[in-house]
Amino acid sequence: MKKWSLFISIVFVVALLAGCSDKAGDKTIKLAYVAWDSEIASTNVVKEVLESKLGYKVEMLQVDAGPMWTGVADGSADAMVAAWLPSTHASYLEKYKPDIEDLGANLDGTKIGLTVPAYMDIKSIEDLNNADIASSLKKQIIGIEPGAGIMMATEKAMTEYALKDYTLVESSSAAMAQELQNAYDKKLPIVITGWTPHWMFAKMELKYLDDPKAIYGGDEQIHTLVRKDLKEDKKDAYTVLDQFQWSPEEMANVMIAIQEGKTPEDAAKDWVQANADKVDAWIKGAK
Incomplete structure:
Protein backbone atom coordinates (compact mmCIF):
# COMPACT_ATOMS: atom_id res chain seq x y z
CA MET A 1 0.00 0.00 0.00
CA LYS A 2 2.88 2.35 0.87
CA LYS A 3 4.56 1.56 -2.45
CA TRP A 4 1.33 2.35 -4.30
CA SER A 5 0.97 5.68 -2.45
CA LEU A 6 4.58 6.52 -3.23
CA PHE A 7 3.98 5.70 -6.90
CA ILE A 8 0.89 7.95 -7.01
CA SER A 9 2.85 10.78 -5.38
CA ILE A 10 5.67 10.46 -7.88
CA VAL A 11 3.25 10.44 -10.82
CA PHE A 12 1.52 13.54 -9.44
CA VAL A 13 4.80 15.43 -9.01
CA VAL A 14 6.00 14.46 -12.48
CA ALA A 15 2.68 15.55 -14.01
CA LEU A 16 2.80 18.84 -12.09
CA LEU A 17 6.36 19.54 -13.22
CA ALA A 18 5.46 18.62 -16.78
CA GLY A 19 2.49 20.97 -16.66
CA CYS A 20 4.66 23.83 -15.42
CA SER A 21 7.26 23.02 -18.04
CA ASP A 22 4.63 23.00 -20.79
CA LYS A 23 3.34 26.39 -19.70
CA ALA A 24 6.81 27.89 -19.62
CA GLY A 25 7.68 26.39 -22.99
CA ASP A 26 4.36 27.12 -24.66
CA LYS A 27 5.09 28.89 -27.96
CA THR A 28 1.65 30.33 -28.55
CA ILE A 29 0.57 33.86 -27.74
CA LYS A 30 -2.64 35.87 -28.17
CA LEU A 31 -2.53 39.50 -29.30
CA ALA A 32 -5.69 41.59 -28.97
CA TYR A 33 -6.25 44.59 -31.23
CA VAL A 34 -8.90 46.95 -32.58
CA ALA A 35 -9.55 47.13 -36.32
CA TRP A 36 -8.03 50.58 -36.75
CA ASP A 37 -5.57 50.90 -39.60
CA SER A 38 -2.82 51.91 -37.18
CA GLU A 39 -3.37 48.91 -34.90
CA ILE A 40 -3.74 46.48 -37.79
CA ALA A 41 -0.29 47.63 -38.92
CA SER A 42 1.42 47.48 -35.53
CA THR A 43 -0.11 44.19 -34.39
CA ASN A 44 0.76 42.43 -37.65
CA VAL A 45 4.36 43.66 -37.44
CA VAL A 46 4.68 42.35 -33.87
CA LYS A 47 3.07 39.07 -34.97
CA GLU A 48 5.60 38.70 -37.81
CA VAL A 49 8.53 39.34 -35.47
CA LEU A 50 7.32 36.87 -32.83
CA GLU A 51 6.69 34.19 -35.44
CA SER A 52 9.70 34.64 -37.72
CA LYS A 53 12.30 35.46 -35.06
CA LEU A 54 11.15 33.55 -31.97
CA GLY A 55 9.09 30.71 -33.44
CA TYR A 56 5.81 31.65 -31.82
CA LYS A 57 2.36 30.83 -33.13
CA VAL A 58 0.44 34.09 -32.78
CA GLU A 59 -3.34 34.22 -32.50
CA MET A 60 -4.85 37.58 -33.48
CA LEU A 61 -7.96 38.62 -31.54
CA GLN A 62 -9.83 41.43 -33.31
CA VAL A 63 -12.21 43.06 -30.83
CA ASP A 64 -13.56 46.47 -29.86
CA ALA A 65 -11.63 48.68 -27.45
CA GLY A 66 -13.47 47.59 -24.29
CA PRO A 67 -13.04 43.83 -24.83
CA MET A 68 -9.40 44.43 -25.83
CA TRP A 69 -8.63 45.91 -22.42
CA THR A 70 -10.78 43.34 -20.64
CA GLY A 71 -9.02 40.48 -22.44
CA VAL A 72 -5.54 41.54 -21.31
CA ALA A 73 -6.79 42.21 -17.77
CA ASP A 74 -8.45 38.79 -17.35
CA GLY A 75 -5.72 36.87 -19.20
CA SER A 76 -7.80 35.71 -22.17
CA ALA A 77 -5.35 37.77 -24.25
CA ASP A 78 -1.62 37.94 -23.55
CA ALA A 79 -0.90 41.44 -24.83
CA MET A 80 -1.85 44.39 -26.99
CA VAL A 81 0.15 47.18 -28.62
CA ALA A 82 -2.89 49.44 -29.07
CA ALA A 83 -3.52 51.44 -25.89
CA TRP A 84 -3.95 55.16 -26.69
CA LEU A 85 -2.92 57.15 -23.61
CA PRO A 86 -3.22 59.30 -21.61
CA SER A 87 -6.60 60.55 -22.92
CA THR A 88 -8.31 58.30 -25.47
CA HIS A 89 -8.33 55.14 -23.34
CA ALA A 90 -8.18 56.89 -19.95
CA SER A 91 -11.41 55.31 -18.68
CA TYR A 92 -10.16 51.81 -19.50
CA LEU A 93 -6.81 52.43 -17.80
CA GLU A 94 -8.54 53.64 -14.65
CA LYS A 95 -10.70 50.51 -14.58
CA TYR A 96 -8.10 47.87 -15.41
CA LYS A 97 -4.80 49.34 -14.14
CA PRO A 98 -4.50 46.92 -11.18
CA ASP A 99 -4.79 43.90 -13.50
CA ILE A 100 -2.36 44.78 -16.30
CA GLU A 101 1.28 45.71 -16.81
CA ASP A 102 1.99 48.83 -18.86
CA LEU A 103 5.28 48.45 -20.76
CA GLY A 104 5.23 52.08 -21.84
CA ALA A 105 4.94 53.84 -25.18
CA ASN A 106 5.69 52.01 -28.42
CA LEU A 107 4.91 55.13 -30.50
CA ASP A 108 5.02 58.87 -29.70
CA GLY A 109 3.14 61.69 -31.39
CA THR A 110 -0.41 60.51 -31.90
CA LEU A 209 -10.64 71.31 -36.24
CA ASP A 210 -9.43 73.52 -33.40
CA ASP A 211 -10.61 72.27 -30.03
CA PRO A 212 -10.56 75.30 -27.68
CA LYS A 213 -12.20 73.32 -24.88
CA ALA A 214 -9.45 70.64 -25.15
CA ILE A 215 -11.97 67.80 -25.18
CA TYR A 216 -9.66 65.60 -27.26
CA GLY A 217 -6.53 66.37 -25.25
CA GLY A 218 -3.13 66.96 -26.80
CA ASP A 219 -0.56 64.67 -28.37
CA GLU A 220 -0.75 61.11 -27.13
CA GLN A 221 1.21 57.88 -27.17
CA ILE A 222 0.35 54.31 -28.06
CA HIS A 223 1.32 51.94 -25.25
CA THR A 224 2.02 48.21 -25.02
CA LEU A 225 0.09 46.38 -22.30
CA VAL A 226 0.52 42.76 -21.18
CA ARG A 227 -1.17 40.47 -18.70
CA LYS A 228 0.36 40.45 -15.23
CA ASP A 229 2.28 37.16 -15.39
CA LEU A 230 3.48 37.21 -18.99
CA LYS A 231 7.11 37.84 -18.00
CA GLU A 232 7.17 34.64 -15.92
CA ASP A 233 5.98 32.15 -18.55
CA LYS A 234 6.86 33.84 -21.88
CA LYS A 235 9.94 35.86 -21.05
CA ASP A 236 11.25 36.00 -24.62
CA ALA A 237 7.95 37.34 -25.99
CA TYR A 238 7.75 39.76 -23.06
CA THR A 239 11.21 41.08 -23.94
CA VAL A 240 10.21 41.77 -27.55
CA LEU A 241 6.98 43.47 -26.51
CA ASP A 242 8.87 45.54 -23.95
CA GLN A 243 11.41 46.68 -26.57
CA PHE A 244 8.96 47.22 -29.43
CA GLN A 245 9.04 50.89 -30.42
CA TRP A 246 8.76 52.68 -33.76
CA SER A 247 7.89 56.03 -35.31
CA PRO A 248 4.67 57.36 -36.86
CA GLU A 249 6.46 57.42 -40.23
CA GLU A 250 7.39 53.75 -39.95
CA MET A 251 3.85 52.82 -39.01
CA ALA A 252 2.52 54.91 -41.91
CA ASN A 253 4.66 52.95 -44.37
CA VAL A 254 2.93 49.73 -43.35
CA MET A 255 -0.53 51.33 -43.37
CA ILE A 256 -0.05 52.76 -46.86
CA ALA A 257 1.20 49.41 -48.18
CA ILE A 258 -1.99 47.78 -46.86
CA GLN A 259 -4.18 50.55 -48.24
CA GLU A 260 -2.58 50.14 -51.66
CA GLY A 261 -3.47 46.46 -51.82
CA LYS A 262 -1.05 44.33 -49.81
CA THR A 263 -2.45 42.03 -47.17
CA PRO A 264 -1.58 43.08 -43.61
CA GLU A 265 0.56 39.94 -43.31
CA ASP A 266 2.55 40.68 -46.47
CA ALA A 267 2.96 44.36 -45.60
CA ALA A 268 4.27 43.43 -42.15
CA LYS A 269 6.60 40.76 -43.56
CA ASP A 270 8.05 43.18 -46.13
CA TRP A 271 8.58 45.86 -43.50
CA VAL A 272 10.30 43.48 -41.08
CA GLN A 273 12.62 42.23 -43.82
CA ALA A 274 13.49 45.79 -44.86
CA ASN A 275 14.16 47.02 -41.31
CA ALA A 276 16.52 44.42 -39.89
CA ASP A 277 18.40 46.83 -37.61
CA LYS A 278 15.20 48.03 -35.97
CA VAL A 279 13.91 44.48 -35.51
CA ASP A 280 17.27 43.33 -34.08
CA ALA A 281 16.90 45.98 -31.37
CA TRP A 282 13.46 44.60 -30.49
CA ILE A 283 14.64 41.00 -30.16
CA LYS A 284 17.90 41.76 -28.34
CA GLY A 285 18.15 39.52 -25.29
CA ALA A 286 15.11 37.47 -26.30
CA LYS A 287 16.94 34.76 -28.23
Missing part, protein backbone atom coordinates in the same frame (compact mmCIF):
# COMPACT_ATOMS: atom_id res chain seq x y z
CA LYS A 111 -3.42 62.81 -32.04
CA ILE A 112 -7.19 62.51 -32.25
CA GLY A 113 -9.94 64.97 -33.08
CA LEU A 114 -12.65 66.01 -35.50
CA THR A 115 -11.14 66.15 -38.98
CA VAL A 116 -12.21 67.72 -42.28
CA PRO A 117 -10.74 68.05 -45.79
CA ALA A 118 -8.44 71.07 -46.13
CA TYR A 119 -10.70 72.53 -48.84
CA MET A 120 -13.48 73.15 -46.31
CA ASP A 121 -13.75 76.74 -45.02
CA ILE A 122 -13.98 75.79 -41.35
CA LYS A 123 -11.43 76.09 -38.54
CA SER A 124 -12.97 75.14 -35.21
CA ILE A 125 -15.40 72.65 -33.74
CA GLU A 126 -17.41 75.70 -32.71
CA ASP A 127 -17.97 76.48 -36.41
CA LEU A 128 -20.07 73.32 -36.73
CA ASN A 129 -22.89 75.31 -35.12
CA ASN A 130 -23.05 77.55 -38.19
CA ALA A 131 -26.39 76.79 -39.87
CA ASP A 132 -24.95 76.65 -43.40
CA ILE A 133 -22.11 74.35 -42.36
CA ALA A 134 -24.45 72.10 -40.39
CA SER A 135 -26.78 71.84 -43.38
CA SER A 136 -23.95 71.02 -45.79
CA LEU A 137 -22.82 68.23 -43.46
CA LYS A 138 -26.39 66.94 -43.08
CA LYS A 139 -25.74 67.41 -39.35
CA GLN A 140 -23.66 64.23 -39.28
CA ILE A 141 -20.27 63.38 -37.84
CA ILE A 142 -18.94 60.15 -39.35
CA GLY A 143 -17.52 57.99 -36.59
CA ILE A 144 -16.09 54.52 -36.08
CA GLU A 145 -16.88 51.62 -33.75
CA PRO A 146 -19.05 52.39 -30.70
CA GLY A 147 -17.05 52.20 -27.48
CA ALA A 148 -13.85 53.49 -29.04
CA GLY A 149 -12.17 56.21 -27.00
CA ILE A 150 -12.48 58.74 -29.80
CA MET A 151 -16.21 58.07 -29.98
CA MET A 152 -16.63 58.69 -26.26
CA ALA A 153 -14.61 61.90 -26.59
CA THR A 154 -16.79 62.98 -29.53
CA GLU A 155 -19.98 62.39 -27.57
CA LYS A 156 -18.55 64.66 -24.87
CA ALA A 157 -17.52 67.24 -27.48
CA MET A 158 -21.02 67.28 -28.94
CA THR A 159 -22.36 68.14 -25.49
CA GLU A 160 -19.68 70.69 -24.63
CA TYR A 161 -19.97 72.48 -27.99
CA ALA A 162 -23.78 72.25 -28.00
CA LEU A 163 -23.95 70.21 -31.21
CA LYS A 164 -27.34 68.91 -30.11
CA ASP A 165 -28.74 68.65 -33.64
CA TYR A 166 -25.87 66.49 -34.90
CA THR A 167 -25.84 62.71 -35.17
CA LEU A 168 -22.65 60.76 -34.46
CA VAL A 169 -22.80 57.99 -37.05
CA GLU A 170 -21.47 54.68 -35.71
CA SER A 171 -19.42 52.86 -38.31
CA SER A 172 -15.99 51.23 -38.52
CA SER A 173 -12.51 52.51 -39.20
CA ALA A 174 -12.58 51.15 -42.74
CA ALA A 175 -16.09 52.41 -43.51
CA MET A 176 -15.27 55.86 -42.12
CA ALA A 177 -12.15 56.10 -44.28
CA GLN A 178 -14.14 55.06 -47.35
CA GLU A 179 -16.80 57.69 -46.66
CA LEU A 180 -14.04 60.29 -46.37
CA GLN A 181 -12.36 59.17 -49.59
CA ASN A 182 -15.65 59.28 -51.51
CA ALA A 183 -16.42 62.79 -50.28
CA TYR A 184 -12.86 63.97 -50.87
CA ASP A 185 -12.87 62.75 -54.48
CA LYS A 186 -16.01 64.81 -55.13
CA LYS A 187 -14.88 67.80 -53.00
CA LEU A 188 -17.92 67.38 -50.76
CA PRO A 189 -18.08 68.54 -47.13
CA ILE A 190 -17.58 65.90 -44.45
CA VAL A 191 -16.43 65.75 -40.83
CA ILE A 192 -15.02 62.56 -39.32
CA THR A 193 -13.48 61.26 -36.13
CA GLY A 194 -9.82 61.28 -37.21
CA TRP A 195 -6.49 60.32 -35.73
CA THR A 196 -2.82 60.17 -36.62
CA PRO A 197 -0.91 58.14 -37.56
CA HIS A 198 -3.28 57.11 -40.35
CA TRP A 199 -2.74 56.59 -44.07
CA MET A 200 -5.54 59.03 -44.94
CA PHE A 201 -3.36 61.97 -43.85
CA ALA A 202 -0.72 60.85 -46.37
CA LYS A 203 -3.24 60.37 -49.17
CA MET A 204 -5.43 63.45 -48.64
CA GLU A 205 -5.03 67.04 -47.48
CA LEU A 206 -6.84 67.07 -44.16
CA LYS A 207 -6.92 69.23 -41.06
CA TYR A 208 -8.00 68.89 -37.46
Whole structure:
Protein backbone atom coordinates (compact mmCIF):
# COMPACT_ATOMS: atom_id res chain seq x y z
CA MET A 1 0.00 0.00 0.00
CA LYS A 2 2.88 2.35 0.87
CA LYS A 3 4.56 1.56 -2.45
CA TRP A 4 1.33 2.35 -4.30
CA SER A 5 0.97 5.68 -2.45
CA LEU A 6 4.58 6.52 -3.23
CA PHE A 7 3.98 5.70 -6.90
CA ILE A 8 0.89 7.95 -7.01
CA SER A 9 2.85 10.78 -5.38
CA ILE A 10 5.67 10.46 -7.88
CA VAL A 11 3.25 10.44 -10.82
CA PHE A 12 1.52 13.54 -9.44
CA VAL A 13 4.80 15.43 -9.01
CA VAL A 14 6.00 14.46 -12.48
CA ALA A 15 2.68 15.55 -14.01
CA LEU A 16 2.80 18.84 -12.09
CA LEU A 17 6.36 19.54 -13.22
CA ALA A 18 5.46 18.62 -16.78
CA GLY A 19 2.49 20.97 -16.66
CA CYS A 20 4.66 23.83 -15.42
CA SER A 21 7.26 23.02 -18.04
CA ASP A 22 4.63 23.00 -20.79
CA LYS A 23 3.34 26.39 -19.70
CA ALA A 24 6.81 27.89 -19.62
CA GLY A 25 7.68 26.39 -22.99
CA ASP A 26 4.36 27.12 -24.66
CA LYS A 27 5.09 28.89 -27.96
CA THR A 28 1.65 30.33 -28.55
CA ILE A 29 0.57 33.86 -27.74
CA LYS A 30 -2.64 35.87 -28.17
CA LEU A 31 -2.53 39.50 -29.30
CA ALA A 32 -5.69 41.59 -28.97
CA TYR A 33 -6.25 44.59 -31.23
CA VAL A 34 -8.90 46.95 -32.58
CA ALA A 35 -9.55 47.13 -36.32
CA TRP A 36 -8.03 50.58 -36.75
CA ASP A 37 -5.57 50.90 -39.60
CA SER A 38 -2.82 51.91 -37.18
CA GLU A 39 -3.37 48.91 -34.90
CA ILE A 40 -3.74 46.48 -37.79
CA ALA A 41 -0.29 47.63 -38.92
CA SER A 42 1.42 47.48 -35.53
CA THR A 43 -0.11 44.19 -34.39
CA ASN A 44 0.76 42.43 -37.65
CA VAL A 45 4.36 43.66 -37.44
CA VAL A 46 4.68 42.35 -33.87
CA LYS A 47 3.07 39.07 -34.97
CA GLU A 48 5.60 38.70 -37.81
CA VAL A 49 8.53 39.34 -35.47
CA LEU A 50 7.32 36.87 -32.83
CA GLU A 51 6.69 34.19 -35.44
CA SER A 52 9.70 34.64 -37.72
CA LYS A 53 12.30 35.46 -35.06
CA LEU A 54 11.15 33.55 -31.97
CA GLY A 55 9.09 30.71 -33.44
CA TYR A 56 5.81 31.65 -31.82
CA LYS A 57 2.36 30.83 -33.13
CA VAL A 58 0.44 34.09 -32.78
CA GLU A 59 -3.34 34.22 -32.50
CA MET A 60 -4.85 37.58 -33.48
CA LEU A 61 -7.96 38.62 -31.54
CA GLN A 62 -9.83 41.43 -33.31
CA VAL A 63 -12.21 43.06 -30.83
CA ASP A 64 -13.56 46.47 -29.86
CA ALA A 65 -11.63 48.68 -27.45
CA GLY A 66 -13.47 47.59 -24.29
CA PRO A 67 -13.04 43.83 -24.83
CA MET A 68 -9.40 44.43 -25.83
CA TRP A 69 -8.63 45.91 -22.42
CA THR A 70 -10.78 43.34 -20.64
CA GLY A 71 -9.02 40.48 -22.44
CA VAL A 72 -5.54 41.54 -21.31
CA ALA A 73 -6.79 42.21 -17.77
CA ASP A 74 -8.45 38.79 -17.35
CA GLY A 75 -5.72 36.87 -19.20
CA SER A 76 -7.80 35.71 -22.17
CA ALA A 77 -5.35 37.77 -24.25
CA ASP A 78 -1.62 37.94 -23.55
CA ALA A 79 -0.90 41.44 -24.83
CA MET A 80 -1.85 44.39 -26.99
CA VAL A 81 0.15 47.18 -28.62
CA ALA A 82 -2.89 49.44 -29.07
CA ALA A 83 -3.52 51.44 -25.89
CA TRP A 84 -3.95 55.16 -26.69
CA LEU A 85 -2.92 57.15 -23.61
CA PRO A 86 -3.22 59.30 -21.61
CA SER A 87 -6.60 60.55 -22.92
CA THR A 88 -8.31 58.30 -25.47
CA HIS A 89 -8.33 55.14 -23.34
CA ALA A 90 -8.18 56.89 -19.95
CA SER A 91 -11.41 55.31 -18.68
CA TYR A 92 -10.16 51.81 -19.50
CA LEU A 93 -6.81 52.43 -17.80
CA GLU A 94 -8.54 53.64 -14.65
CA LYS A 95 -10.70 50.51 -14.58
CA TYR A 96 -8.10 47.87 -15.41
CA LYS A 97 -4.80 49.34 -14.14
CA PRO A 98 -4.50 46.92 -11.18
CA ASP A 99 -4.79 43.90 -13.50
CA ILE A 100 -2.36 44.78 -16.30
CA GLU A 101 1.28 45.71 -16.81
CA ASP A 102 1.99 48.83 -18.86
CA LEU A 103 5.28 48.45 -20.76
CA GLY A 104 5.23 52.08 -21.84
CA ALA A 105 4.94 53.84 -25.18
CA ASN A 106 5.69 52.01 -28.42
CA LEU A 107 4.91 55.13 -30.50
CA ASP A 108 5.02 58.87 -29.70
CA GLY A 109 3.14 61.69 -31.39
CA THR A 110 -0.41 60.51 -31.90
CA LYS A 111 -3.42 62.81 -32.04
CA ILE A 112 -7.19 62.51 -32.25
CA GLY A 113 -9.94 64.97 -33.08
CA LEU A 114 -12.65 66.01 -35.50
CA THR A 115 -11.14 66.15 -38.98
CA VAL A 116 -12.21 67.72 -42.28
CA PRO A 117 -10.74 68.05 -45.79
CA ALA A 118 -8.44 71.07 -46.13
CA TYR A 119 -10.70 72.53 -48.84
CA MET A 120 -13.48 73.15 -46.31
CA ASP A 121 -13.75 76.74 -45.02
CA ILE A 122 -13.98 75.79 -41.35
CA LYS A 123 -11.43 76.09 -38.54
CA SER A 124 -12.97 75.14 -35.21
CA ILE A 125 -15.40 72.65 -33.74
CA GLU A 126 -17.41 75.70 -32.71
CA ASP A 127 -17.97 76.48 -36.41
CA LEU A 128 -20.07 73.32 -36.73
CA ASN A 129 -22.89 75.31 -35.12
CA ASN A 130 -23.05 77.55 -38.19
CA ALA A 131 -26.39 76.79 -39.87
CA ASP A 132 -24.95 76.65 -43.40
CA ILE A 133 -22.11 74.35 -42.36
CA ALA A 134 -24.45 72.10 -40.39
CA SER A 135 -26.78 71.84 -43.38
CA SER A 136 -23.95 71.02 -45.79
CA LEU A 137 -22.82 68.23 -43.46
CA LYS A 138 -26.39 66.94 -43.08
CA LYS A 139 -25.74 67.41 -39.35
CA GLN A 140 -23.66 64.23 -39.28
CA ILE A 141 -20.27 63.38 -37.84
CA ILE A 142 -18.94 60.15 -39.35
CA GLY A 143 -17.52 57.99 -36.59
CA ILE A 144 -16.09 54.52 -36.08
CA GLU A 145 -16.88 51.62 -33.75
CA PRO A 146 -19.05 52.39 -30.70
CA GLY A 147 -17.05 52.20 -27.48
CA ALA A 148 -13.85 53.49 -29.04
CA GLY A 149 -12.17 56.21 -27.00
CA ILE A 150 -12.48 58.74 -29.80
CA MET A 151 -16.21 58.07 -29.98
CA MET A 152 -16.63 58.69 -26.26
CA ALA A 153 -14.61 61.90 -26.59
CA THR A 154 -16.79 62.98 -29.53
CA GLU A 155 -19.98 62.39 -27.57
CA LYS A 156 -18.55 64.66 -24.87
CA ALA A 157 -17.52 67.24 -27.48
CA MET A 158 -21.02 67.28 -28.94
CA THR A 159 -22.36 68.14 -25.49
CA GLU A 160 -19.68 70.69 -24.63
CA TYR A 161 -19.97 72.48 -27.99
CA ALA A 162 -23.78 72.25 -28.00
CA LEU A 163 -23.95 70.21 -31.21
CA LYS A 164 -27.34 68.91 -30.11
CA ASP A 165 -28.74 68.65 -33.64
CA TYR A 166 -25.87 66.49 -34.90
CA THR A 167 -25.84 62.71 -35.17
CA LEU A 168 -22.65 60.76 -34.46
CA VAL A 169 -22.80 57.99 -37.05
CA GLU A 170 -21.47 54.68 -35.71
CA SER A 171 -19.42 52.86 -38.31
CA SER A 172 -15.99 51.23 -38.52
CA SER A 173 -12.51 52.51 -39.20
CA ALA A 174 -12.58 51.15 -42.74
CA ALA A 175 -16.09 52.41 -43.51
CA MET A 176 -15.27 55.86 -42.12
CA ALA A 177 -12.15 56.10 -44.28
CA GLN A 178 -14.14 55.06 -47.35
CA GLU A 179 -16.80 57.69 -46.66
CA LEU A 180 -14.04 60.29 -46.37
CA GLN A 181 -12.36 59.17 -49.59
CA ASN A 182 -15.65 59.28 -51.51
CA ALA A 183 -16.42 62.79 -50.28
CA TYR A 184 -12.86 63.97 -50.87
CA ASP A 185 -12.87 62.75 -54.48
CA LYS A 186 -16.01 64.81 -55.13
CA LYS A 187 -14.88 67.80 -53.00
CA LEU A 188 -17.92 67.38 -50.76
CA PRO A 189 -18.08 68.54 -47.13
CA ILE A 190 -17.58 65.90 -44.45
CA VAL A 191 -16.43 65.75 -40.83
CA ILE A 192 -15.02 62.56 -39.32
CA THR A 193 -13.48 61.26 -36.13
CA GLY A 194 -9.82 61.28 -37.21
CA TRP A 195 -6.49 60.32 -35.73
CA THR A 196 -2.82 60.17 -36.62
CA PRO A 197 -0.91 58.14 -37.56
CA HIS A 198 -3.28 57.11 -40.35
CA TRP A 199 -2.74 56.59 -44.07
CA MET A 200 -5.54 59.03 -44.94
CA PHE A 201 -3.36 61.97 -43.85
CA ALA A 202 -0.72 60.85 -46.37
CA LYS A 203 -3.24 60.37 -49.17
CA MET A 204 -5.43 63.45 -48.64
CA GLU A 205 -5.03 67.04 -47.48
CA LEU A 206 -6.84 67.07 -44.16
CA LYS A 207 -6.92 69.23 -41.06
CA TYR A 208 -8.00 68.89 -37.46
CA LEU A 209 -10.64 71.31 -36.24
CA ASP A 210 -9.43 73.52 -33.40
CA ASP A 211 -10.61 72.27 -30.03
CA PRO A 212 -10.56 75.30 -27.68
CA LYS A 213 -12.20 73.32 -24.88
CA ALA A 214 -9.45 70.64 -25.15
CA ILE A 215 -11.97 67.80 -25.18
CA TYR A 216 -9.66 65.60 -27.26
CA GLY A 217 -6.53 66.37 -25.25
CA GLY A 218 -3.13 66.96 -26.80
CA ASP A 219 -0.56 64.67 -28.37
CA GLU A 220 -0.75 61.11 -27.13
CA GLN A 221 1.21 57.88 -27.17
CA ILE A 222 0.35 54.31 -28.06
CA HIS A 223 1.32 51.94 -25.25
CA THR A 224 2.02 48.21 -25.02
CA LEU A 225 0.09 46.38 -22.30
CA VAL A 226 0.52 42.76 -21.18
CA ARG A 227 -1.17 40.47 -18.70
CA LYS A 228 0.36 40.45 -15.23
CA ASP A 229 2.28 37.16 -15.39
CA LEU A 230 3.48 37.21 -18.99
CA LYS A 231 7.11 37.84 -18.00
CA GLU A 232 7.17 34.64 -15.92
CA ASP A 233 5.98 32.15 -18.55
CA LYS A 234 6.86 33.84 -21.88
CA LYS A 235 9.94 35.86 -21.05
CA ASP A 236 11.25 36.00 -24.62
CA ALA A 237 7.95 37.34 -25.99
CA TYR A 238 7.75 39.76 -23.06
CA THR A 239 11.21 41.08 -23.94
CA VAL A 240 10.21 41.77 -27.55
CA LEU A 241 6.98 43.47 -26.51
CA ASP A 242 8.87 45.54 -23.95
CA GLN A 243 11.41 46.68 -26.57
CA PHE A 244 8.96 47.22 -29.43
CA GLN A 245 9.04 50.89 -30.42
CA TRP A 246 8.76 52.68 -33.76
CA SER A 247 7.89 56.03 -35.31
CA PRO A 248 4.67 57.36 -36.86
CA GLU A 249 6.46 57.42 -40.23
CA GLU A 250 7.39 53.75 -39.95
CA MET A 251 3.85 52.82 -39.01
CA ALA A 252 2.52 54.91 -41.91
CA ASN A 253 4.66 52.95 -44.37
CA VAL A 254 2.93 49.73 -43.35
CA MET A 255 -0.53 51.33 -43.37
CA ILE A 256 -0.05 52.76 -46.86
CA ALA A 257 1.20 49.41 -48.18
CA ILE A 258 -1.99 47.78 -46.86
CA GLN A 259 -4.18 50.55 -48.24
CA GLU A 260 -2.58 50.14 -51.66
CA GLY A 261 -3.47 46.46 -51.82
CA LYS A 262 -1.05 44.33 -49.81
CA THR A 263 -2.45 42.03 -47.17
CA PRO A 264 -1.58 43.08 -43.61
CA GLU A 265 0.56 39.94 -43.31
CA ASP A 266 2.55 40.68 -46.47
CA ALA A 267 2.96 44.36 -45.60
CA ALA A 268 4.27 43.43 -42.15
CA LYS A 269 6.60 40.76 -43.56
CA ASP A 270 8.05 43.18 -46.13
CA TRP A 271 8.58 45.86 -43.50
CA VAL A 272 10.30 43.48 -41.08
CA GLN A 273 12.62 42.23 -43.82
CA ALA A 274 13.49 45.79 -44.86
CA ASN A 275 14.16 47.02 -41.31
CA ALA A 276 16.52 44.42 -39.89
CA ASP A 277 18.40 46.83 -37.61
CA LYS A 278 15.20 48.03 -35.97
CA VAL A 279 13.91 44.48 -35.51
CA ASP A 280 17.27 43.33 -34.08
CA ALA A 281 16.90 45.98 -31.37
CA TRP A 282 13.46 44.60 -30.49
CA ILE A 283 14.64 41.00 -30.16
CA LYS A 284 17.90 41.76 -28.34
CA GLY A 285 18.15 39.52 -25.29
CA ALA A 286 15.11 37.47 -26.30
CA LYS A 287 16.94 34.76 -28.23
